[in-house]
Amino acid sequence: MRYIVIGAGAGGGTIGGRLFDSGREVVLVARGAHAQVLRANGLRLELPDGTSEVRIPVADGPEDLTPRGDDVPVLAVKTQDTAGALAVWGSFGERPAVVCAQNGVENERLALRRFRDVHAMCVWLPSSHLEPGVVRAPCAPLTGMLRLGRYPSGADDTTRRIATDLAGSGFAAPVKEDVMPWKYAKLLANLGNAVGAVWGALDDDPALELTRRAKAEARAVLDAAGIAYTGDEDPAQERRDRMLMRPVESASLGGGSSWQSLTRGTGSIESDYLNGEVVLLGRRLGLPVPVNETLQRLANRFARERRDRAG
Structure with missing residues (x-):
């Protein structure tokens, strides 16, 4: 091949x-x-x-x-x-x-x-x-x-x-x-990408709470739509012994894929297809998804303005 x-x-x-x-x-x-x-x-x-x-x-x-x-x-x-x-x-x-x-x-x-x-x-x-x-x-x-x-x-x-x-x-x-x-389970995990991109971190309490709420909204709309997703969107147990994070030769890894898009100043970001997927389903079903709507809007604005983090 x-x-x-x-x-x-x-x-x-x-x-x-x-x-x-x-x-x-x-x-x-x-x-x-x-x-x-x-x-x-x-x-x-x-x-x-x-x-x-x-x-x-x-x-x-x-x-x-x-x-x-x-x-x-x-x-x-x-x-x-x-x-x-x-x-x-x-x-x-x-x-x-x-x-x-x-x-x-x-x-x-x-x-x-x-x-x-x-x-x-x-x-x-x-x-x-x-x-x-x-x-x-x-x-x-x-x-x-x-x-x-x-x-x-x-x-x-x-x-x-x-x-x-x-x-x-x-x-x-x-x-x-x-x-x-x-892939739907991975979508759930990726909903925090916009949080990491806009706030520059995913490990403080406000960022963790935003991510938790975004995932809760997503689970609600996926369940209402009858869309299956695996029970553990981050299979840490399966990966623990086989995918250990270790240093590489030069700079640190940095943030996730959305963070990297903002850091490189590409002018676009994938939030329309991550948080935006939840927004689309929520609107089709008539279910409110305000956290994902906000994250999608902020991430797009940061990408459009080529800003690399809040503040």
């Missing part, structure tokens, strides 16, 4: 780098200064066990590649960029299997409009990308937990081949025929 990682940031860069390092064929799709550094110097992949400079092929878009029958595009952009990526890559080759290695639950629906064979990945992968050409992933001995299944349900030989490659590249990659309840 040739993995075409569309969005070589924190998650995509780590997945692509680890796959390539283990001997799999990978192409990173990147743009701007990040793409320039990747071409000139390779990907600097910083892990607790050491740093590697990984010389992975880089593409700007599908025009740089000749389609192959074993291609597997891996969508790793933020959800607000998914429609644009699909518009570019949706006609690539013979509509191969595509993997949505992304937060939120909207990406798979969007991908299914373009690709017949969509695989959903529930990504537990602490990582950061704050400077061109560099990604940091501080967990060991496993780099991340990547649950994988077909969308909307099931699994096939392609699912299992991808999972095998990931498991041989430093990840836990269990195949889940009911993967979407895991």
